[in-house]
Amino acid sequence: MKFKFDGVGRYIPILVIALVFGVLLGLQWKSPPARPATVPGIGHESGVLAIKRLEAEQEGLKESIGQLRGQLDKYRRELAASTEMLKEINAELERQKMIAGLLAVEGPGVQVTLDDSSIRSVSAAADASDYLIHEYDLRDVVNLLWMAGSEAIAVNNERIVATTSIYCVGSTIMVNDTRLSPPYLIQAIGNPIVQEDVLRNPAYLKEIKQRAELYSVQFKVDRQGMLTLPAYKGGFPIHYAQLGD
Numbered sequence: 001m002k003f004k005f006d007g008v009g010r011y012i013p014i015l016v017i018a019l020v021f022g023v024l025l026g027l028q029w030k031s032p033p034a035r036p037a038t039v040p041g042i043g044h045e046s047g048v049l050a051i052k053r054l055e056a057e058q059e060g061l062k063e064s065i066g067q068l069r070g071q072l073d074k075y076r077r078e079l080a081a082s083t084e085m086l087k088e089i090n091a092e093l094e095r096q097k098m099i100a101g102l103l104a105v106e107g108p109g110v111q112v113t114l115d116d117s118s119i120r121s122v123s124a125a126a127d128a129s130d131y132l133i134h135e136y137d138l139r140d141v142v143n144l145l146w147m148a149g150s151e152a153i154a155v156n157n158e159r160i161v162a163t164t165s166i167y168c169v170g171s172t173i174m175v176n177d178t179r180l181s182p183p184y185l186i187q188a189i190g191n192p193i194v195q196e197d198v199l200r201n202p203a204y205l206k207e208i209k210q211r212a213e214l215y216s217v218q219f220k221v222d223r224q225g226m227l228t229l230p231a232y233k234g235g236f237p238i239h240y241a242q243l244g245d
Contacts, residue, residue, distance in 0.1 A: 100162070101231065104228065104229065105152045106229070108192050109150065109188045109195060109227045110196055110222065110224060111188075111222045112141055112185075112187075112188075113218060113219075114133045114141065114182070114208075114218060116133055117132070117217050130211055130215045131216075133173075133217065135166050135173045141205065145186070147198065148191075148198035149191060150189060151189050153187065153229075154186075154229040159176075159231060164176055165177075176233075187227050189229060
């Protein structure tokens, strides 16, 4: 008996293709699924960690800023204290410079005028020195003015200071190594009432007052509402003194 496959033979290729396709589908179904590009949850965790790190850095910066502000406030306080101290030092320095005669000053006081006698013709037997103003006359007046509480003194605009010397060279008087000539204007800042009372007191300056009466040597005292005395312009030579321990 013979079978005929003429009709079935036509479908063999289709069946083979279907079989192969089925096998492929089966293999595809059994293979593990492809891994996604990103695992769910990992990106979120990285963002949280980044935020925490930034927050920690921010806290560190805040702490640093706080410390810097504290240091700045400290420096400002120290600067203010230094500035205040500097002001006090400068004020004291100015006061000491004024006391030392290194600053021009002004104030009330007296002016004492000393001049040689107005008598120009004297006898040969007379002592010419009786008619002249001497360096010791200036020294006596200056010392008396200090005793009267004067705060600043000048002779012919030469400021009297601790190192001032008043001495005679020939017929002239030297003050602060400056040659002066009469009339001698001794100006002193202080209480003019006290100064004048002391200067006019008969117990003081007896010699010059006597010569003023006998030989017309000029000795004149005038109160002054306002005097302006210049600063001392010389130096302070120190040869032997040095700072102590």
